[in-house]
Amino acid sequence: MYKAQTVAFFSLTLAALGLTGCYNNEKATHTQENRLKTEFTEQEQQTLKNNMVAIHSTQNAEAIAQLPQGFKFVNEGYFTVAVGTNSFPPLHVLAEDNQTRIGSEIDIAQLIADSLGLKLQVIPTSWENWPLGLASGKFDAVLSNIAVTEQRKQKYDFATYRQDMLAFYVPKDSKIQTIKTPDDIAGLKIVVGSGTNQERLLLKWIENNRQKGLDPAQPIYLEDGAAAALALQSGGVDAYLIPNVMGVWQQANGANIKAVGTLNGTWSVAVAVKKGTGLVNAIQTSINGVIANGKYTQALTRWNLQNEGIPQSVINPLIQDK
Secondary structure (H helix, E strand, O other), X not given: OHXXXXXXXXXXXXXXXXXXXXXXXXXXXXXOXXXXXXXXXXXXXXXXXXXXOOOOOOOOHHHHXXXXXXXXXXOOOEEEEEEOOOOEOOOEEEOOOXXXXXXXXXXXXXXXXXXXXXXXXXEEOOHHHHHHHHHOOOOOEEOOOOEOOHHXXXXXXXXXXXXXXXXXXXXOOOOOOOOOOHHHHOOOEEEOOOOEHHHHHHHHHHHHHHHHOOOOOEEEOOOOHXXXXXXXXXOOXXXXXXXXXXXXXXXXXXXXXXXXXXXXXEEEEEEEEEOOOOHHHHHHHHHHHHHHHOHHHHHXXXXXXXXXXXXXXXXXXOOOOO
């Protein structure tokens, strides 16, 4: 059971290593998009089944009043949202009926729709296609783990809804107990996704090793999930640096791994909308409304993401280099 779960975890995690929103390369795409038809464990299936019923909120009069005068949604009466095409629990995944899309991203979208007095329509969209779809009016907004960057802020408006938290994961029997500072990774081999936010932070830590005269950590780039799982089990690599959402999901569903350190990414995760339309103001107020009434926390908690919540939504946040 250990081997099966570990392979399943790391096959999915290798795709997560380059999880869309954490890319700092505007042209980055999902190279493994068609390889993510995931076999779930019984425990995972039960979690998905338990979370099929949507969480709803009441209308938010303040948010509705902030809709721009004469604004028209793509589909009248609906908040039409693009989400990823892949299975990336706990963010978005097909439910047991193979039709209903569920996940934390879907829950947040539903709460925004409710706040605006609209029904929710979800459109699965690949990472490389959401910018064109948003620009052409195929949907009103995108929730696809999009990290806010200065480059993206020039093209879109953003309302934040989650922290961009990253984590180091190791096998449960690893002697590594904690990774909190650059000194802790000295000499380690760490799997990380090329071109990602996490790679950027890891390379900074490695440079810190060099400047201190320490044995620098080594970034390992693997594209095959099975090879990565074998490397971890055999001791060929020491750890993974991944978006925490993926590790949290697998850890909660029986994977034999442990988190030994978390750090906030450089960016926040946010809803993306067309720039300059004014819709972002209503979305921000909607998010802050469900934060205040507890529905936001309820949505994150059922996916074990409560530690990645934010105290309030911010429009086009300042980007602080870390």
